[in-house]
Amino acid sequence: MVATAALFAIPFGYLGVRAIGNGGAGWEATVDDASIEPLWRSIQLVVLTTVVATTVGVGMAWLTARTNLPGRRLLGVLAVLPLVIPSYVAAYAYVSAFARGGLLDEALGVSWLPAVRGLPGAVFVLTAVSYPYVYLPVAARLRTLPPSLEESARMLGRSSWQTFRSVVLPQCAAPIAAGSLLVALYTLSDFGAVQYVRYDTLTRRIFAARLDPVTSVAVSLLLGVLALAIAGGEHLARRRFRPVSGVGMKASITHRLGSLRWPAFGATAGVIGLALITPVGVVTWWVIRGQRSGVRRSRAVDLPQETWSTAWIGVVSAVATVAVVLPVAWLVMRRQHRVAAAAGTLVMATFGLPGVVIALSLVGITVGTSWYKGFTVLVLAYVLHFGGQALGAAQSAIGSVSVRYDEAARLLGANRWRRLWRIDLRLMAPGLAAAGGLVLLSVMKELPATLMLRPIEFNTLATRINATVEDALFIDAGGLSLVLVALSGVLTWALVLRRH
Amino acid sequence: MSSRRAAAVPCFVALLATACGGDGDGGSEETLADADEVDCQLEPVEADGELTVYSGRNEELVGPLLEQYASQTGVDIAIDYGGDSATMARQISEEGDASPADVFFSQAPGPLAFLGEQGRLDTLPDSVLDKVPEQYRAADGTWVGASGRVRVLVHDPERTPADTLPASVFDLIKPEYRGKLGIAPSNASFQDFVSYLRIAIGEDETMAFLEGLVDNDVRTYPNNVAIVEAVDSGEIDMGLANHYYVLELLAQDESLTTRNHYFPAEDPGAIILVAGASVLDTADDPELASQFVEFLVSECAQRYFVDVTKEFSVIPGVQPPGDERPLEAVGGEVADLAELGAGFENTADLIAESGLEG
Numbered sequence: 099m100v101a102t103a104a105l106f107a108i109p110f111g112y113l114g115v116r117a118i119g120n121g122g123a124g125w126e127a128t129v130d131d132a133s134i135e136p137l138w139r140s141i142q143l144v145v146l147t148t149v150v151a152t153t154v155g156v157g158m159a160w161l162t163a164r165t166n167l168p169g170r171r172l173l174g175v176l177a178v179l180p181l182v183i184p185s186y187v188a189a190y191a192y193v194s195a196f197a198r199g200g201l202l203d204e205a206l207g208v209s210w211l212p213a214v215r216g217l218p219g220a221v222f223v224l225t226a227v228s229y230p231y232v233y234l235p236v237a238a239r240l241r242t243l244p245p246s247l248e249e250s251a252r253m254l255g256r257s258s259w260q261t262f263r264s265v266v267l268p269q270c271a272a273p274i275a276a277g278s279l280l281v282a283l284y285t286l287s288d289f290g291a292v293q294y295v296r297y298d299t300l301t302r303r304i305f306a307a308r309l310d311p312v313t314s315v316a317v318s319l320l321l322g323v324l325a326l327a328i329a330g331g332e333h334l335a336r337r338r339f340r341p342v343s344g345v346g347m348k349a350s351i352t353h354r355l356g357s358l359r360w361p362a363f364g365a366t367a368g369v370i371g372l373a374l375i376t377p378v379g380v381v382t383w384w385v386i387r388g389q390r391s392g393v394r395r396s397r398a399v400d401l402p403q404e405t406w407s408t409a410w411i412g413v414v415s416a417v418a419t420v421a422v423v424l425p426v427a428w429l430v431m432r433r434q435h436r437v438a439a440a441a442g443t444l445v446m447a448t449f450g451l452p453g454v455v456i457a458l459s460l461v462g463i464t465v466g467t468s469w470y471k472g473f474t475v476l477v478l479a480y481v482l483h484f485g486g487q488a489l490g491a492a493q494s495a496i497g498s499v500s501v502r503y504d505e506a507a508r509l510l511g512a513n514r515w516r517r518l519w520r521i522d523l524r525l526m527a528p529g530l531a532a533a534g535g536l537v538l539l540s541v542m543k544e545l546p547a548t549l550m551l552r553p554i555e556f557n558t559l560a561t562r563i564n565a566t567v568e569d570a571l572f573i574d575a576g577g578l579s580l581v582l583v584a585l586s587g588v589l590t591w592a593l594v595l596r597r598h
Numbered sequence: 599m600s601s602r603r604a605a606a607v608p609c610f611v612a613l614l615a616t617a618c619g620g621d622g623d624g625g626s627e628e629t630l631a632d633a634d635e636v637d638c639q640l641e642p643v644e645a646d647g648e649l650t651v652y653s654g655r656n657e658e659l660v661g662p663l664l665e666q667y668a669s670q671t672g673v674d675i676a677i678d679y680g681g682d683s684a685t686m687a688r689q690i691s692e693e694g695d696a697s698p699a700d701v702f703f704s705q706a707p708g709p710l711a712f713l714g715e716q717g718r719l720d721t722l723p724d725s726v727l728d729k730v731p732e733q734y735r736a737a738d739g740t741w742v743g744a745s746g747r748v749r750v751l752v753h754d755p756e757r758t759p760a761d762t763l764p765a766s767v768f769d770l771i772k773p774e775y776r777g778k779l780g781i782a783p784s785n786a787s788f789q790d791f792v793s794y795l796r797i798a799i800g801e802d803e804t805m806a807f808l809e810g811l812v813d814n815d816v817r818t819y820p821n822n823v824a825i826v827e828a829v830d831s832g833e834i835d836m837g838l839a840n841h842y843y844v845l846e847l848l849a850q851d852e853s854l855t856t857r858n859h860y861f862p863a864e865d866p867g868a869i870i871l872v873a874g875a876s877v878l879d880t881a882d883d884p885e886l887a888s889q890f891v892e893f894l895v896s897e898c899a900q901r902y903f904v905d906v907t908k909e910f911s912v913i914p915g916v917q918p919p920g921d922e923r924p925l926e927a928v929g930g931e932v933a934d935l936a937e938l939g940a941g942f943e944n945t946a947d948l949i950a951e952s953g954l955e956g
């Protein structure tokens with residue numbers, strides 16, 4: 099646990115040391131309007147995106163898990179998938195599809211669509227790619243929640259909506275809080291979407307100032323403090339609700355939506371249409387359009403190799419990440435361990451840092467060693483970058499397993515390790531798989547840290563998408579993006595969804 | 599194709615590149631074939647260690663040339679393609695004394711100048727510097743240009759003969775060109791041009807010019823290829839682009855009637871954007887690293903840039919791409935955008951503020 103905390107302290111420590119080294123100039127750069135204004139914009143973006151994405155995520159989870167929504171099984175699976183679309187791909191797809199003369203204009207003749215720009219554009223794009231952070235844990239919770247309370251509420255004459263509000267929401271408070279924290283930190287760390295919709299947040303400022311180290315360190319530190327504040331604030335809020343124990347059984351209660359059944363279907367399908375079908379459609383369109391005009395193809399892309407590299411580095415990093423954060427999650431949830439809780443806050447806050455900041459800190463401390471630009475440091479970067487995702491999900495997993503089983507087994511004389519292995523890990527398995535799944539998806543689309551720390555000649559689908567788009571090899575860029583989305587979908591299915 | 603060479607800085611994230619510089623369709627199978635036709639016939643080089651090159655230029659673009667160097671000289675060369683040049687420069691800076699990099703190959707002078715200011719670049723030997731005319735290399739000899747891209751006005755000489763074209767890029771806001779001009783405001787090369795204007799004529803004048811374009815009903819396109827195609831189809835009479843778009847499209851389709859027009863050399867409309875290379879102070883074998891940089895400015899490598907990437911050679915005597923005049927005859931000032939520092943990135947926002955939407 100201490101080792102975990104020490105690892106996650108690296109980026110903050112590095113920023114702190116650099117900022118102190120910069121002295122007065124660093125302080126001036128921190129309080130400069132050019133830093134404070136982006137800070138204010140980041141705060142607005144984080145708040146708005148979190149509210150909208152949480153609403154969408156909870157709504158989607160309840161509709162697909164607990165109601166007689168038409169096609170809810172399929173919709174339930176599709177609802178997870180926007181997570182596999184990199185924010186830069188989504189942002190590009192929306193901006194180009196919604197633009198006048200864009201795909202929607204050309205194909206459907208709709209030219210009145212608003213441009214995806216500024217704060218509303220950024221909220222829209224980031225909601226589309228991040229609401230699954232809320233959807234996943236809440237849907238998982240709803241599936242393991244004992245139906246008895248809801249049944250009682252229904253029998254007492256409460257409507258579906260009243261039951262949802264008075265019974266379901268409180269029981270889902272922990273996963274909702276965990277999911278919205280991920281959305282908030284993801285939004286804070288995002289660069290791809292804000293750069294494209296031109297909303298000048300802290301991450302954009304850090305990028306713009308990359309050849310001005312004093313400023314970029316100062317702004318990174320501001321962002322780091324904001325991330326710590328968000329993670330710490332959530333930690334304080336979380337103490338107010340105690341986790342409700344689940345029983346790990348399949349809950350089958352179904353609310354009848356009645357006349358709202360099809361409108362609800364429309365809303366759910368609309369979210370999936372915007373968040374999943376639109377970006378995938380635009381990318382497919384590149385490929386088709388490119389095929390027709392017979393443009394030049396990439397010479398460097400080796401699809402099987404890059405698909406394999408993406409898959410294995412993703413799986414290894416996911417397993418490593420869960421292993422690193424599990425002790426912290428365990429101590430927090432089972433022992434209410436104070437120090438572990440502080441470590442957990444640090445792990446969460448690190449998720450709020452942009453990849454480039456984490457990567458630069460690892461450059462600083464590993465350069466000159468034989469690990470630099472090796473797989474160990476690359477995997478470490480992913481562990482630091484995405485540990486928060488795994489931690490939230492792992493805590494939910496642990497929280498959903500009743501300690502009563504553990505107590506019963508102890509009375510029967512089972513030792514600690516046997517109880518852990520036979521009871522807790524078994525019951526937590528779906529939740530831990532979900533934790534790993536989140537990390538897996540993030541690693542597969544990660545770009546800035548990968549570009550900086552990957553071993554020479556190691557290419558993932560994401561690095562190839564980057565290179566081919568830069569070179570405007572649109573067939574390849576589109577094709578690679580589709581492979582990335584498909585691979586992510588298959589792996590999510592195989593490792594996570596299938597178990598539910 | 600081409601944000602790759604268009605970009606001085608902007609885009610390190612995948613699809614963003616399209617935003618800031620990506621262009622739709624372009625290039626051809628023929629272009630690819632050319633890549634294999636350039637054969638430099640290099641002598642084997644005696645070298646003990648490995649040469650590590652950090653390349654801010656795209657593998658698709660320079661990969662074949664660098665691989666040829668490795669295979670013909672027998673030098674064990676590791677090439678790190680790490681995204682955009684400015685981010686790579688920052689990485690080298692953070693790496694400090696322990697940097698594994700021997701050579702830095704940058705898309706633009708700015709990132710090289712950044713490392714130069716930090717004292718991270720070795721002075722290149724005269725044998726390298728002497729190959730490249732002064733205006734295409736650092737005054738202190740820390741880097742040399744490797745290839746050049748020039749801003750042009752594309753037009754159809756039949757429909758709009760050269761004598762009807764504006765004498766300066768600033769004349770494009772005059773009434774006689776109302777509704778006739780196309781630009782790609784989200785493109786990296788257009789942004790480089792605007793960044794240069796900010797240095798050359800100041801923020802206010804630059805803003806006035808951009809607003810003048812808006813008031814003059816300038817047409818906006820998603821990329822430079824679309825501009826050339828719009829000129830070719832008669833939709834507009836002229837467009838601002840980098841020089842190689844017309845050359846790329848001509849290579850695919852000989853019936854293209856659109857051509858490049860170069861503004862006078864002293865006009866900001868004719869700036870040259872160069873890619874450059876340097877030897878880092880951390881090079882294990884500075885002599886080997888210099889030899890590699892020397893290779894980049896050798897006649898053969900220069901011919902590769904001309905034939906394959908359709909850029910201008912920076913050394914005298916290498917024919918320009920297509921039927922263009924040599925660089926020293928067409929080119930204006932070499933744009934050193936480093937002066938803008940971090941403010942460089944604000945150019946995209948300035949363009950958006952002016953009312954240009956792309």
